Amino acid sequence: MTATQTIPGLAYLVTAILFILGLKFLSSPRSARTGNILAMVGMVIAVVATCFDSGIVTWTDIILGAVIGAPIGFISARLVKMTAMPQMVALFNGAGGGAAALVSTGEFLRLLKSGAVPTWDQLLPIVLSTIIGSVSFSGSIIAFAKLQELMTGRPITYAGQQIVNAIVLIAVVGLSAWLLLGNVAVPVFAGIVVASLLLGILGVLPIGGADMPVVISLLNSFTGVAVAVTGFALNSTVLIISGTLVGASGTLLTMLMATAMNRSLANVLFGAFGAAPKGGEAGPAAAAGGGAVRSASAEDVATMLAYSRSVIIAPGYGMAVAQAQHAVRELASNLEKRGVDVKFAIHPVAGRMPGHMNVLLAEANVPYDQLHEMDEINPQFEAADVALVIGANDVTNPAARSVPNSPIYGMPILDVDKAKNVVVLKRSMATGFAGIDNPLFENPKTMMLFGDAKDSVQKLAADVAAA
Amino acid sequence: MTEHFLMELTVFVLAIFVGFEVISKVPSMLHTPLMSATNAIHGIVVVGAMLIAGAAIGGTIGHVIGIAAMILGAINVVGGFAVTERMLEMFKGRTENRPR
Numbered sequence: 001m002t003a004t005q006t007i008p009g010l011a012y013l014v015t016a017i018l019f020i021l022g023l024k025f026l027s028s029p030r031s032a033r034t035g036n037i038l039a040m041v042g043m044v045i046a047v048v049a050t051c052f053d054s055g056i057v058t059w060t061d062i063i064l065g066a067v068i069g070a071p072i073g074f075i076s077a078r079l080v081k082m083t084a085m086p087q088m089v090a091l092f093n094g095a096g097g098g099a100a101a102l103v104s105t106g107e108f109l110r111l112l113k114s115g116a117v118p119t120w121d122q123l124l125p126i127v128l129s130t131i132i133g134s135v136s137f138s139g140s141i142i143a144f145a146k147l148q149e150l151m152t153g154r155p156i157t158y159a160g161q162q163i164v165n166a167i168v169l170i171a172v173v174g175l176s177a178w179l180l181l182g183n184v185a186v187p188v189f190a191g192i193v194v195a196s197l198l199l200g201i202l203g204v205l206p207i208g209g210a211d212m213p214v215v216i217s218l219l220n221s222f223t224g225v226a227v228a229v230t231g232f233a234l235n236s237t238v239l240i241i242s243g244t245l246v247g248a249s250g251t252l253l254t255m256l257m258a259t260a261m262n263r264s265l266a267n268v269l270f271g272a273f274g275a276a277p278k279g280g281e282a283g284p285a286a287a288a289g290g291g292a293v294r295s296a297s298a299e300d301v302a303t304m305l306a307y308s309r310s311v312i313i314a315p316g317y318g319m320a321v322a323q324a325q326h327a328v329r330e331l332a333s334n335l336e337k338r339g340v341d342v343k344f345a346i347h348p349v350a351g352r353m354p355g356h357m358n359v360l361l362a363e364a365n366v367p368y369d370q371l372h373e374m375d376e377i378n379p380q381f382e383a384a385d386v387a388l389v390i391g392a393n394d395v396t397n398p399a400a401r402s403v404p405n406s407p408i409y410g411m412p413i414l415d416v417d418k419a420k421n422v423v424v425l426k427r428s429m430a431t432g433f434a435g436i437d438n439p440l441f442e443n444p445k446t447m448m449l450f451g452d453a454k455d456s457v458q459k460l461a462a463d464v465a466a467a
Numbered sequence: 468m469t470e471h472f473l474m475e476l477t478v479f480v481l482a483i484f485v486g487f488e489v490i491s492k493v494p495s496m497l498h499t500p501l502m503s504a505t506n507a508i509h510g511i512v513v514v515g516a517m518l519i520a521g522a523a524i525g526g527t528i529g530h531v532i533g534i535a536a537m538i539l540g541a542i543n544v545v546g547g548f549a550v551t552e553r554m555l556e557m558f559k560g561r562t563e564n565r566p567r
Contacts, residue, residue: 016495019508020485026501028491029558035505043511043544050514061530063536065520072538073546077553085499088550092506096543099512102536106519109532113524120470202473220506227512228482234515239510241482242511249505252514253498302541316555356497367561373495389486 004054011049012238018042018240021032023249023257027370037353042106044236082363086216086353087147090140093220097136100226101193104129108189109231120180125232130189131196134228138200140219148350162270165202171195207269210394213353214257221250233327252410253354260348260374262400262410277358293429296447299457302463305331308385310341312377312458314414315361317351318391318427325364328390329463332366333457338464344370345377345414347395387419389440391426393455399440407436422446425456500554507547513540 003386018038025035040406056062073092077441080088104126105303111118111126118126145151174196226245231239259266263325304370313332319325332342344366350357356370372380381387392414400413416422429441440446450458495500517540520533 010545015511019511020505022508023501024492026504027489027494029497029560032497032500032558033552033555036500036507036555039504039508040548041505043548046511046514047517050517053518053521055518058521058523060531062537065516066541067499068534069538069541070545073544074549076542077546077549080550085503085550085554087504088546089499089503091488092503092507092543092546092550095546096506096509096512099516099536099539099543102532102539103512103519106524106529106532107537109529110519110522110524121469122565128534170511192532217502218499220502220509224505224509227509227515228479230512230515232472232479234518235471235475236515236518237475237478237517239511240479242508244479244482245486245489246505246509248483249490249501252487252490253502256495256498313468316563323490346496348498351499353499354502355495355500357544358496359499359557362557362559365557365559368558369561371496406546456516461487 002051008049008052009237011045012230012236015042015046015049015238018045019245023101023245030092034374036304042372047204063214067282082360084148085359086351086356087144089353090144090216090219093216093223094137094140095143097140097219097223097226099133101130101133101137101196101229102224103230104133104233105189105193109186112184118184122233123180123184125229127179127189127192129229129233130193131172132222132229134193135200135203136195136219136222136226138197139204141224142201143212143215143219146204147212150352153212155208156205161202161206165199168195168199172199187266203269207351211261211268213349213356214254214261214265216353217250217254217257218265218269220292221247221254224248224250227367229252229370257349257354257411260412262408262412294444294447295297296423298449298459300462301447302450302460303458303467304421304423305335305340305386305388306338306464306467308340310384311335311344311388312343312345312381312384312416312419313390314345314347314392314396314416315346315350315357315390316392316395317356318393319453320357320360320391322391322427324390324454324457325360325366327457328452328463329361329364329376331365331457331464332370334461334464338467342370343372343377343380345374345381346371347374347414347417348412350392350395356420358420374412374414374423379420381415384419385418386421386423388402389422390423393426393438394436396440397436398440398443399436399438403439415446416440417443422447423449425449425451425453429450491525497558500551500558501545503551503554507544507551510540510544510547513537516540
């Protein structure tokens with residue numbers, strides 16, 4: 001081993017260590033920023049080390065690509081709203097998957113051009129990372145389009161869908177086998193790319209908006225695996241280690257998310273959950289199920305809150321859509337000034353990606369020690385005077401505990417109905433993202449405060465301050 | 468199976484265990500930054516993009532693939548880290564909380 005090989009090799013080792021340490025530091029909000037910086041330093045070291053690689057003979061394409069790509073990434077990262085974070089992550093993830101597929105495609109062309117006949121252990125990783133990277137690329141773009149509401153968030157289904165998907169999958173596998181068995185030709189490879197891109201699109205189309213946290217997490221792990229396999233193709237240990245770390249973590253998160261919804265991964269991917277919307281946007285009067293719904297005024301609710309000892313706030317994505325998080329923060333501080341104990345109950349799938357709600361509340365300056373995970377807060381609802389549900393629906397739906405034929409039966413929920421009083425802030429009686437009726441609204445303990453979440457919370461905050 | 472491939476396979480399998488081990492300790496509060504950070508880490512593919520874009524594969528298609536890989540890789544890595552940093556700087560405890 002010469003010095004020109006040893007030094008980059010050691011640099012890549014340092015990168016791998018920094019990535020692992022960085023992820024380790026992410027396990028606490030106190031050290032998380034250090035973790036991200038460690039990973040960043042690791043990335044810079046890897047890029048600098050690569051600059052000395054003897055395989056690089058021309059710089060124009062590298063510099064051109066970097067000069068175009070880096071500002072796009074940076075500017076969109078600075079401008080994106082925190083509510084749009086899931087689709088931003090989906091886009092960056094798709095970019096990574098696409099890059100992995102392109103790198104493998106480039107390596108394939110390079111091998112062909114070198115004239116030697118590629119061996120199966122050279123071709124296998126190239127083909128695999130092209131497939132996984134392409135699926136991740138096109139799948140992420142569909143996920144982005146769904147979350148950005150460029151297309152319907154409802155599952156898109158049609159007769160024979162699973163058969164069509166199976167045929168595309170067989171085409172991908174068949175063409176790959178054809179190539180690996182010695183038909184090493186560009187048209188076969190191009191066929192694999194096209195079929196894989198199609199597979200990504202068709203695979204994500206039938207998945208509903210409510211399941212996007214699982215899908216983004218899964219696609220993230222796909223890109224990780226694609227990068228790791230690219231590492232096999234390029235004989236790059238640092239790609240193998242980094243990609244695998246991401247693949248493993250993404251898989252773990254995906255399983256956690258599926259568990260939080262009491263669904264198997266297969267059910268999420270193939271179940272077309274929430275396909276049939278039950279009723280549309282109904283007015284406050286059209287109470288679902290015919291039960292009586294008690295509606296309250298902001299003044300009543302504010303008085304009750306102001307004279308409580310403990311209040312637990314259960315926020316959902318509706319809060320973020322109404323941009324009410326800053327008003328919620330103000331309400332919480334006004335209550336605390338009166339000596340009321342305020343806690344936030346965060347469901348693991350609140351928001352549109354794992355942990356999304358915590359980010360939205362952190363943005364509104366809610367201290368992280370006020371945010372409580374579901375398992376920790378659920379036993380505390382019984383002692384709470386008021387549970388304030390803001391823009392959350394399915395994650396508080398008691399049907400998940402008691403109605404065996406409900407689509408969400410068995411999903412762990414926030415036990416808001418165990419509190420002495422429940423106040424639900426809601427725009428109307430329309431069903432939630434998953435399209436399911438919520439018996440919580442008809443509970444005698446429940447008061448509904450209809451209206452825009454931001455307006456309602458601002459009124460509550462002002463009335464509590466005045467009370 | 469070459470010796471080299473076997474070595475890479477070993478690294479791959481060990482990294483799976485490290486990945487599971489390290490991530491299982493992250494609280495759900497930090498899952499979004501975690502996902503965004505791992506998203507940035509798979510931006511390491513930019514290293515592969517540099518090797519391909521710099522390899523002078525030749526032909527229009529060679530240039531297009533190299534430049535496109537670099538663009539996508541750069542978006543992934545720069546955007547990923549920038550957005551993670553933006554999120555994490557918002558996480559503050561009760562004592563260090565400064566109203567804006």
